[in-house]
Amino acid sequence: MKAADAMGVAYGTYSSHENGNRDYGQDEADRYGAFFGVDAGWLMTGKGQATRRMAPILGQAGAGPDGSVLFAEGQGSFGEVPPPTGSTPNVVALEVVGHSMRGMAEDGWIIFYDEVQAPNPQLFDELCVCWLEDGRVLVKILQPGREAGLFDLESTSAPTLRDVPVREAALVTNLMPRKSAQKFVRRNPAHQVREAVIAR
Numbered sequence: 001m002k003a004a005d006a007m008g009v010a011y012g013t014y015s016s017h018e019n020g021n022r023d024y025g026q027d028e029a030d031r032y033g034a035f036f037g038v039d040a041g042w043l044m045t046g047k048g049q050a051t052r053r054m055a056p057i058l059g060q061a062g063a064g065p066d067g068s069v070l071f072a073e074g075q076g077s078f079g080e081v082p083p084p085t086g087s088t089p090n091v092v093a094l095e096v097v098g099h100s101m102r103g104m105a106e107d108g109w110i111i112f113y114d115e116v117q118a119p120n121p122q123l124f125d126e127l128c129v130c131w132l133e134d135g136r137v138l139v140k141i142l143q144p145g146r147e148a149g150l151f152d153l154e155s156t157s158a159p160t161l162r163d164v165p166v167r168e169a170a171l172v173t174n175l176m177p178r179k180s181a182q183k184f185v186r187r188n189p190a191h192q193v194r195e196a197v198i199a200r
Helices: 002-007 011-019 026-036 040-045 178-184
Strands: 055-061 079-081 092-096 110-117 126-132 137-144 150-154 161-176
Touching: 002 011, 002 026, 026 040, 055 110, 110 126, 137 161, 161 178
Parallel strands: 055 092
Antiparallel strands: 055 079, 092 110, 110 161, 126 137, 126 161, 137 150, 150 161
16 A cells, blocks of 8 residues: 555555556556566566666765765775665665764665755755765755855764855765665675674
């Protein structure tokens, strides 16, 4: 029922499609495939693979000396993780390293984002990945600054950065806690990424 509601499909219709009691067309297959992260052609014919698209882990949030994001270079991504249900095809991920984001996202959590855009009021009061003019990338709550083109970056564990020039920002669309991440993340062996340790 939750899946039907999330896709805006009547439960009876969705249930009939899922149980094979009623056929469905390409539009429905596209909707179901996008929602569940599987190939629409496989849903309709059963041929090929139901490959679920994975989101690449492009960097480590909090890994820099100032809590900044360090991106993977040269050897591809740090790994990949199944994207949350309903994600866009452009969704990518960061892994939280350390405790600089405590209260927003903990060590070992996965942060998902997709649309990178110029900072705008729709992103205010939201947790965002922020690309600063000085080259740093931080995960902070974006706020308007005191002058046009400047922004305040808030955190729960550090002082607010005031009137910072931000080039681009992306809304954090979802978070995956450490225990789930350990279960689902596929690591890239070309990168030396430490495994998150669960505190006992």
